[in-house]
Amino acid sequence: MQNVGKTYANGTVALHAINVEIGAGEFVYVVGPSGAGKSTFIKLMYREEKASLGEIFINGFHVHQLQEKDIPFLRRGIGVVFQDFKLLPRLTVFENVAFALEVIETDPQEIKSKVMEVLELVGLANKARNLPSQLSGGEQQRVAVARALVNRPSLVIADEPTGNLDPDTSDDIMNLFAEINQNGTTVVMATHNKEIVNSMKNRVIAFEGGHIVRDELKGEYGYAY
């Protein structure tokens, strides 16, 4: 899915020229120490940051040379769980999740049922009318997960989606990801959770200092990244 990607932000080199290809339907863990470049790698994929060199192809989009006006259409095909959640503070939980559907002009009736369904899945149906500020950290994270999944994108990118969750809730969320992956969705997930990586064996791409130091098909979290 990608060819040569690399970035470089206000002076600091976050990613050196890297080469990765992720096939449709894969489940990939992105691991590495703090500041290794995982989030940067992810941001390049949905074009929050523009690659400073190299070429990125996703879902048929030439991400690196995409025009301003076409970016929204790339993003609609990708469900993203942001590391800092990025919930709209003035909208309720329901509205936050619904927003991802409104953007693609879904029918209001359909929005309602789809949103409630996904909120049920992440266990927050009873908090649908709360504002993000009235939620615990873990609850906010689950809203972010719900929003990423609600329009059934063909690619889901999650940046540490279980960082604020207790092991049990984490397992539930991981099962959710495993399930959508089973149904054909590609999943790329940055994570620090050793247990998850080691118990649900999948492809592991390990970053360190902006380089890919390991890329195993049924990898472990590992020590020497």
Added chain:
Amino acid sequence: MQNVGKTYANGTVALHAINVEIGAGEFVYVVGPSGAGKSTFIKLMYREEKASLGEIFINGFHVHQLQEKDIPFLRRGIGVVFQDFKLLPRLTVFENVAFALEVIETDPQEIKSKVMEVLELVGLANKARNLPSQLSGGEQQRVAVARALVNRPSLVIADEPTGNLDPDTSDDIMNLFAEINQNGTTVVMATHNKEIVNSMKNRVIAFEGGHIVRDELKGEYGYAY
């Protein structure tokens, strides 16, 4: 340190009447599933939220009946690592950490040396001039830790201080907490990290649905919280 504490926010009951006493110099893990009331418990201690019933005593302050103008003085004695970091977006890393010292009118020379020292400890000395938005998630979290520790408070409260950190960095941070605890500082830490709780044995207080369901001196993370 506390007696009967309980809160209750805009309708939802986050904590039922609970009783806890934490002695000076203790190291306490606060565990529990997402939304159990851990953060609420912590927010009561530094008075981000006001207890809706019960009495809280910390460092000689009657937290529950503290007057507006005395709140800053309670907070200065407590170092807090917020779950959502709460860094000042327009200040650099250095200035963010220095702020906790400026507030207590520390001498500028002293501020400089103290801040660089603590940034060294969390491994961010080379990012001192970055803005928070130019940091990775884990780096931001370490800045939050640095700010909580910089003025050597007698009580440190940390709300999931390792949620965005890889295991190695987590261990470094945990060792830091252990060290300051050794030097007499009380540490209260909400966490989901099973490994840490189980490897560094300390008192564990488990919450569930706003109740304390377990309180063991050398506890484990546990299954049935």
Added chain:
Amino acid sequence: MPINKQALGRHIREGTRSLFRNGWMTVASVSAVAITLLIVGVFLTFAFNVNHIVSSIENDVEVKAYLDVTVDRNTAKQHVEAELKKLDGVEQITFITKEEGLKNFKAKFGEKGDLLNSLEKDNFLPDSFVVKAETPQKTEELGQKIKTIKYVKKINTGGDTTKKLFAVTSLVRTVGLVFVIGLGFTAIFLISNTIKITIMARQNEIEIMKLVGATNNFIRWPFFVEGTLIGFVGALIPILIILVGYAYLQRYIQVQLSLYFLDLLPLYPLILQISLILIGIGLFIGVWGSLISVRRFLRI
């Protein structure tokens, strides 16, 4: 900004809702718009009236043509009248006999006029025509033409006084216009500034929307609706204040102060003109201000 009907409904709903959600931010921007437009409106009302009064003063300018006393009164009168009627740009011609002339003359002197009583026996004043030009500014020109008519011995167009008058009235008009235009621009600036700051505070939200896949239009529309409503409500408030205030002022000036000679414009067509201008400015800036400000954040 092309759009389909269903989406339009959504945007109008969201824009309206946003007004309420922003609570006091909305209050702040609506009141900034309202108070700025109030200044503009009050000043416009004032300027319209000043213009009206100035015009009526200018309208008092006329050419006095004194006829030759040595010629037969009727011959002179008929000839001059016929000639005057041939001229272009004449609005009104009035004949004043020397008897009427003396009466006016005395009236002008007020109480001192009595001193002129002795003149009655021996009225040395000539008959005269008073000619009003269609446009006051043409008076001087007209006067020169009238001067050449036979039997007209002398003309008086006010001369220097008239020149001064027009200098003053044109100064008043220029100052008024400068003020109105200046105020208009500051209003536009202030309002769009306020809207900009308000949207500024929501920069974060706009960024998130973009990251979730919203197109620029999708983000813009609710702001557009919001801006329109802010501009509209912000214009309505000063219109109401001016409506009530002007009606009251008119009564006060004429009834309480008995300044009947201060001829204010009637409420009706005036308030309509002012309303149109204010709503125009309000809507324009509300819409334009919000679109401009949003655009700044859409480049992400």
Added chain:
Amino acid sequence: MPINKQALGRHIREGTRSLFRNGWMTVASVSAVAITLLIVGVFLTFAFNVNHIVSSIENDVEVKAYLDVTVDRNTAKQHVEAELKKLDGVEQITFITKEEGLKNFKAKFGEKGDLLNSLEKDNFLPDSFVVKAETPQKTEELGQKIKTIKYVKKINTGGDTTKKLFAVTSLVRTVGLVFVIGLGFTAIFLISNTIKITIMARQNEIEIMKLVGATNNFIRWPFFVEGTLIGFVGALIPILIILVGYAYLQRYIQVQLSLYFLDLLPLYPLILQISLILIGIGLFIGVWGSLISVRRFLRI
């Protein structure tokens, strides 16, 4: 807000730095302050001048006392002059002989004055005194007193015309005052509104500062410094514009338009008064607006 020196230095540094960090937010609020004060300043300049002109018109009002022509000229003159000097509130007394009177009279009629030539042989005008009151508004009262003096046959205070004049001038003054006060309030409102919104956008930061143990004063000080600077710079800009603009306007009116009779106030003391007022408003609102707005967020 008690404070020690070292902390004060820190706050001034932070406040100033914050101005630059906020970049265009600072530009937005400074320019809002500047443009609002520009309106106030321009209007004040205008109002001061109108007041000046109105006063000089009022000053033209005087009492004319005509002496009895049947009495010996010198006796009458000396008696009346002595009596006039005894009166309170008299500013100036001028004697006008009947010859001068006729000359003035003819001058007033301009070209038509020639028609009065016949009067020269038989000057029926009386001698007169022109008396100016210290305060124009007292003219009427003074006139009544003068009327009772022996040998004064008739007085003329302008009567109705004067009354009308004073009605108009007092209306002009009232309108001006209402405008000035109204503008002052709207300026205060607009500026504090802008500052409020600006700080509003930093609500989050204030909350974080509080959570890290900052006292209210500690948070307030940099905002106070920032507000002061915004108010000050925001006042300087319109002062400069008015200074240059007024000097230019004065030249333009007097040199280009040759309107020498339009007696504008001299630049020097005027600009000083206006500067003081604008800086006063600017500082007051900058400081007050920022303190008020911060206070709103300090209750956490």
